[in-house]
Amino acid sequence: MSKTDDTKLIERCIAGDRQAFEALLAEYERPVYNAAFRMLNNRDDARDVTQTVFLKVFQNFGQYDPSRRFFSWIYRITLNESINWLGKANRLEPLAFEAIDEGKGPEQECDSARLSANVQAALMTVKADYRTVVILKHFLGCSYVEIGEILEIPEKTVKSRLYTARQQLKDELTNLG
Amino acid sequence: MAIEQKFTDLINADIDGETSEAEKVELQAFLSDNAEGRALHDELAALRDTLDGIEQQTPPPHMRHIIMNSVPPTRNKEESPGFLQILFATPALKYAVTFAAGVFLTLSMLSSSQISNQTFDKVTGLVGTVAEPVNAALASSVTLSETNIAGTVSLRSAGSLMILDFDLVSADNIEVQADYTDKTIWFNGFAQLASKGTTVSAEAGRVRLGMEEGKRRYAVYLHNEGSRDTTVNLRFMADGEVIHEASLDYEPAD
Numbered sequence: 001m002s003k004t005d006d007t008k009l010i011e012r013c014i015a016g017d018r019q020a021f022e023a024l025l026a027e028y029e030r031p032v033y034n035a036a037f038r039m040l041n042n043r044d045d046a047r048d049v050t051q052t053v054f055l056k057v058f059q060n061f062g063q064y065d066p067s068r069r070f071f072s073w074i075y076r077i078t079l080n081e082s083i084n085w086l087g088k089a090n091r092l093e094p095l096a097f098e099a100i101d102e103g104k105g106p107e108q109e110c111d112s113a114r115l116s117a118n119v120q121a122a123l124m125t126v127k128a129d130y131r132t133v134v135i136l137k138h139f140l141g142c143s144y145v146e147i148g149e150i151l152e153i154p155e156k157t158v159k160s161r162l163y164t165a166r167q168q169l170k171d172e173l174t175n176l177g
Numbered sequence: 178m179a180i181e182q183k184f185t186d187l188i189n190a191d192i193d194g195e196t197s198e199a200e201k202v203e204l205q206a207f208l209s210d211n212a213e214g215r216a217l218h219d220e221l222a223a224l225r226d227t228l229d230g231i232e233q234q235t236p237p238p239h240m241r242h243i244i245m246n247s248v249p250p251t252r253n254k255e256e257s258p259g260f261l262q263i264l265f266a267t268p269a270l271k272y273a274v275t276f277a278a279g280v281f282l283t284l285s286m287l288s289s290s291q292i293s294n295q296t297f298d299k300v301t302g303l304v305g306t307v308a309e310p311v312n313a314a315l316a317s318s319v320t321l322s323e324t325n326i327a328g329t330v331s332l333r334s335a336g337s338l339m340i341l342d343f344d345l346v347s348a349d350n351i352e353v354q355a356d357y358t359d360k361t362i363w364f365n366g367f368a369q370l371a372s373k374g375t376t377v378s379a380e381a382g383r384v385r386l387g388m389e390e391g392k393r394r395y396a397v398y399l400h401n402e403g404s405r406d407t408t409v410n411l412r413f414m415a416d417g418e419v420i421h422e423a424s425l426d427y428e429p430a431d
Contacts, residue, residue: 021248025241033236047237054244116231137193138228144195163189170224 006070014061025054028071031140032078038135039082041124049081056081072150075140079132079151086128122172130165137162180214188214192221239327242346242392246328313340319423325349325415332409332425337402338365339427341409343395345388352414353386355397359407366398404429 012020032053037046056077064073123131136142136150147162148155180188187204190196196204208214313335320329328345339362341355364379375395376387384397401407406428413421 018245018248022241022245025244029236029241029244030233033240034233037234043234043237046234047240050236050240051244051247055247058248112232115227119227119231134228138225139231139233144193159186159189162193163185166189166221166224169228170220173224173227 007066010061010064010066010070013058021058024057024070028074029054031071032074034139035075035078035135036082038120038123038139039079039128039131040085041120045085049078049085053078053081068149069146072146075136075142075150076152079135083128083132118173118176119169122169122176125172126165126168130161130168133158133161134165134169180211180217184211184214185217188218188221191218192225238348239346242328245392246344313338316427317425319411319425321345321413321421321423323413323421325420326351326413330411330423330425332427334401334404334427334429337400337404339399339401339407341384341395341397341399341425343386343393343397345394346392347388347390349390349415351388351390351420353388354412354414355384355386356410356412357382357399357407358410359401359405361405362399362401362407364397365400368396368398369394401427 006024009020009024013024029050033046033050036049036053037043040046040049053074057074064070123134126134132151133147136147142150144155144158144162147153147158151158153161184204184207187196187200187207190200191204208218313333316332316334316339318329318331321327326345326347326349328343330345331342333340333342343353345351360382362382364384367377367384369375375389375393376385377397378385384399386395386397388395406426408427409425411421411423411425412419
């Protein structure tokens, strides 16, 4: 969805149009849920965080800066909420592995699920600040500039965190086989 | 021999598709002459492909519905009220307008062959839309939380008008059957909010809805002359199997 489309929807949301909010929800439900899941490695927690994120968005439309892209705002809220959730619940990392159903044939499903589980397990060994960069880059498809905008950090820091995180992931995945 | 930081950065940037044309050329020249650099590039490319290839998780089926239900309705306070807002701000007028709208909607949707008499019994296939669900007094409600259907059904009343308000999300095609114990109650109309693909049939003492999967908001209008006590028995079925049963009671206020 383009920035203009988002801006129009947000204007309608501020005016009390629930259908506009539902359209935003339809657009961002999946990436927000996935980002939360990758941060927390737990479906129930990801669901709760996603619900909190959209309620916060709804309650704080007045604080949204239309000169920025909407996804930057909502992804930032998502990652902050996820980090808060980790802190509040004292969920020390690495978290327990949660089996992932990838919806394929038995053999493919097994390989795919194992790979996905290994990646998730490796991801959970990476510090939260670094994990956010990997999630934004590889699971939400953001560019360096967009990641910098979302996390409000310089592009140089984005690169540095991404390289470090990838090195750790690479080593961890090798250990996991 | 360690790879120069400049080329490590270039390799990572290339993996992320963030190199300029000039940088690409420079990197290719370096890689063609450096096995360690090529190995790092290959490793990182494999990691990128692995990460990018992980399938997205599907959000829980009812999450969107739950979020929408938890969002309070808002109105733009700066807007001056229009004609309809003024009408609907007055309780008596709200009821009258809503009732008239329900009847008008019903009449406008019925073909003449479908109307057997003035009570609208034995009609099928009504489809229409309303801008907002009706806001009459709540008599009772039930919450559903089954695997393939979730949401609420409320029984509302305003004088002799009774409204069954269905606010549901389903993962399958669902048939809903509403039986009312008082056979003098008659079906008086149906409306749906922002949804399609619904079938409706009514006969004495019973209304049937066929809903497709997805989020659905329906209002079934019943006429309860004399506002008598009654119970509406609801039955939800998927593939001919009953998946949920519930009852809604109406008792007139003293």
